[in-house]
Amino acid sequence: MNTMQTEVAIVGGGPAGLMLAIELGCRDIPCVLLEEDADPPAFPKANATSARTMEHYRRRGFSDEIRALGLPLDYPQDVVYCTQLAEHELARFRIPSRGDAARRGEAGSGDTGDYGSDAWPTPELPHRVQQMLIEPVLRRRAAVYPSVRLCLGQRAVAVEQDEQGVTAMVEPEGGGPAWRLSARYLVGCDGPRSLVRKSLGVGYSGQGSEQRDFFGGQMLSIYFRSRRLYDAIGKQPAWQYWAVNARQRGLLIAVDGIETFLLAVQLAPGQSPGDIDPVATAYAVVGREFDFELIDRLPWVAGYTLVADRMGAGRVFLAGDAAHLFTPTGGMGYNTSIDDVVNLGWKLAAVIRCEAPPALLDSYERERRPMALRNTAFARRMADSIGNLRAGADIEAAGEAGARARAELGRQLAAHVAGEFNIPGLQLGVRYLDSPIVAAESGPASHDDPNRYEPLALPGSRAPHAIVRGKVLFDLFGRDFTLLAFGALPASEREAWRAAADECGIGLEVLEVDDAAVRVLYGAERVLIRPDHHIAWRGIAGADARPLLAGALGRARMR
Ligand SMILES: Cc1cc2nc3c(=O)[nH]c(=O)nc-3n(C[C@H](O)[C@H](O)[C@H](O)COP(=O)(O)OP(=O)(O)OC[C@H]3O[C@@H](n4cnc5c(N)ncnc54)[C@H](O)[C@@H]3O)c2cc1C
Known part of the structure; x- marks a missing residue:
């Protein structure tokens, strides 16, 4: 063999x-x-x-x-909730198009929608x-x-x-x-x-196969093509469209923003994927008939943690x-x-x-x-929040009672959608504060809140984003380790870091940053950044490089 x-x-x-x-x-x-x-x-x-x-x-x-x-350049990446997709709009969370996300990354000028302008300090908004x-x-x-x-x-x-x-x-x-x-x-x-x-x-x-009204049980994804679905829905385009009603829930996702879509529905207890008529199900989610060409379908199970x-x-x-x-x-x-x-x-x-x-x-x-x-x-938590949300029959009623029920459901959905999609803390706040290879500090860390990111420079946290001399700081980091040096870096100290890196055999980029605001953001004169852009150590100028690099590499205990 x-x-x-x-x-x-x-x-x-x-x-x-x-x-x-x-x-x-x-x-x-x-x-x-x-x-x-x-x-x-x-x-x-x-x-x-x-x-x-x-x-x-x-x-x-x-x-x-x-x-x-992905979606066309200026296609809104919004999440929208409706009774049926062609009927009442209940809530919408505005997410910037990829054009806006790129403009915001390059020049800070793109529309940031419901993310807010400062909530996501990153050069790369979600995509x-x-x-x-x-x-x-x-x-x-x-x-x-x-x-x-x-x-x-x-x-x-x-x-x-x-x-x-x-x-x-x-x-x-x-x-x-x-x-x-x-x-x-x-x-x-x-x-x-x-x-x-x-x-x-x-x-x-953990939890396997939890049961919920939606996203808890046997699901079916239906991948299809339609040239007239956007006209049938008749709303400002979105990336995700949710149908929330007492009869047929569904999540429609725009795939190319032109003619391909993915529809996810949950099967009723006892139903099997073969029992589902994809065309009738799509019509029920949208609330209109439209041209429909099935590409493929895939059963899967939601409800795992x-x-x-x-x-x-x-x-x-x-x-x-x-x-x-x-x-x-x-x-x-x-x-x-x-x-x-x-x-x-x-x-x-x-x-x-x-x-x-x-x-x-x-x-x-x-x-x-x-x-x-x-x-x-x-x-x-998010699956519970949306999957257990009950929509009564009154949300589809005409007249004042229907309007009141829709307004109330819309308020609940608006709170949910911000919780699920405005998550800079979850995405940027990833942290390894108790790791054996970071120089833990005893000070308090900001609360790990999924919906709020406060730049954190404690060892173990993701290095915070900054712009330095018009450039994204991350782009200046080396492939392996980086020493960020704020303030004067004497030649002897630079040499000591280089010698310590050579001794370990690792690559080390030494980056002098003359920017008071970035110095405050990082909270120390010297900061050692790992190859994955997490902070290994921060401290004073002149610190002994050898034990710090050895600690970050697991060769010795971190101080
Ligand atoms: C409907 C649906 C929607 C989702 N939406 C999102 C989303 O919006 N965002 C998100 O972050 N995640 C989402 N996910 C989850 C996401 O798809 C997975 O988390 C992701 O694919 C995991 O990547 P992976 O490389 O670990 O595993 P996989 O993508 O499953 O890749 C595993 C690979 O291993 C191969 N393989 C398996 N066994 C062997 C073997 N013995 N020998 C050789 N090859 C093997 C398989 O062919 C496969 O290519 C979604 C999942 C589903 C089902």
């Missing part, structure tokens, strides 16, 4: 596996990605890319390419684009790196590890001889049914849906997956290059599992 050798084996080529390959590839780490599907998915799934994920794409130089995909359009970009970007090998149409069928390494048994999907992939480390990015998680004997804990009990064991790690499963409210499943592998990627690279001991990898679970619990809990 043929055997292929590599440093990191990645099982699964969805967003998590592909982004991990990119993080390893940009550091020249040999890795082999196994993906059972030869072609990228052709059915819509995730459609909300968070500001944090866009920042990660920006770090790797392709946020513009992702921003260019709406289907996962099926993102994955081809990630595949192309990963393939650019010579150290990355994408093995598509190859399924891992067994995984074993011992003290020396990990082996995956692989079978080509189209038939052909099985082969073996040997690696020092293996990462299971193989989705909810993860073979890798099961091979570790690790389970999910599950996190793996461990995110790794020995030489094997879990990331993405293999480690946590969400209800889609808040749109954080894929985004949490990207954050996982950005965290794991630089650590694996540092250990493989012998810049850090294997103990650095223990910090992956310590940092990411609490974030998985935090984000899944948020999604669950």
Whole structure:
């Protein structure tokens, strides 16, 4: 049997596996990605890319390419609630178009809709684009790196590890001889049914299959084409349209903003997907008949709040849906997956290059599992908030009673939608304050509020966004570590940091920033930024660089 050798084996080529390959590839780490599907998915799934994920794409130089995909440039990315989509509008949350988001990022001039002008201090506002359009970009970007090998149409069928390494048994999907992939480390990015998680004997804990009126039970996604649906709805376009009534609830998502749509409906108890007539269901959600061409349909289950009990064991790690499963409210499943592998990627690279001991990898679970619990809990609260909201028959009544019922429901929906979609704290406030590889400070941290982000520069937090000399500060950070130096940086101190970095074998960008406001934002004279743009340490000028870098790499205890 043929055997292929590599440093990191990645099982699964969805967003998590592909982004991990990119993080390893940009550091020249040999890795082999196994993906059972030869072609990228052709059915819509995730459609909300968070500001944090866009920042990660920006770090790797392709946020513009992702921003260019999706709805037309000036198409509003609003969320709108109606009795039926062609009937009464109950509430609308205005989300900037991608044109406005880009203008706001570049020149600070785009309309920020109901986000408000200052609530999202990031160069990359959230973006709406289907996962099926993102994955081809990630595949192309990963393939650019010579150290990355994408093995598509190859399924891992067994995984074993011992003290020396990990082996995956692989079978080509189209038939052909099985082969073996040997690696020092293996990462299971193989989705909810993860073979890798099961091979570790690790389970999910949390809530499975909760029941709600909507987003709690068996769902059916109907992907279709219609040239006249916008006319039938007769409203200002939106990205998400919700039908909220006592008869047929539904969520319609604009896919290309022209003629393709995804409709999600929940099945009644005892119904199976085959019982659903897609055309009649779409008419019932919209409240009109219109031209309808079915592209495909996919059953799925909503109502999971599950996190793996461990995110790794020995030489094997879990990331993405293999480690946590969400209800889609808040749109954080894929985004949490990207954050996982950005965290794991630089650590694996540092250990493989012998810049850090294997103990650095223990910090992956310590940092990411609490974030998985935090984000899944948020999604669950939002699913309860919208899924258990009851709409009486009176909201469709004519006359004053109907108007009053609609106004009341509209108030409830307006409160809900801001809670679910205006989430700068959830996306930008990701923090690892208790991590063993950050220099924890005893001072109080701002409350971790999903709907409010207060820039936080405590070690462990995401480095706050700033503009320096007309440039985005993040764009000036190095690929690996960065020392931000506010105020005078004597040559001897610069030299000491460089020597300490050379001793560890790591890359260190030393960035002098002469800006009083940014100095206040970061709250210290010197700040050490990690490769994932989280703060490892902050403190005074002249601090001893060696123990700080050693601590950030897991070589020594952080002070
Ligand atoms: C209807 C729906 C809507 C959603 N909307 C959103 C949203 O708006 N925002 C959001 O953030 N998330 C959303 N999600 C969740 C999102 O799609 C997932 O969280 C995301 O795809 C997780 O990425 P992943 O790479 O971890 O796993 P996956 O995308 O599941 O990728 C796993 C990959 O592994 C491959 N694989 C599995 N087993 C093997 C094996 N043994 N060998 C080789 N390959 C294997 C699979 O083919 C697959 O390509 C939604 C999900 C659904 C179902």
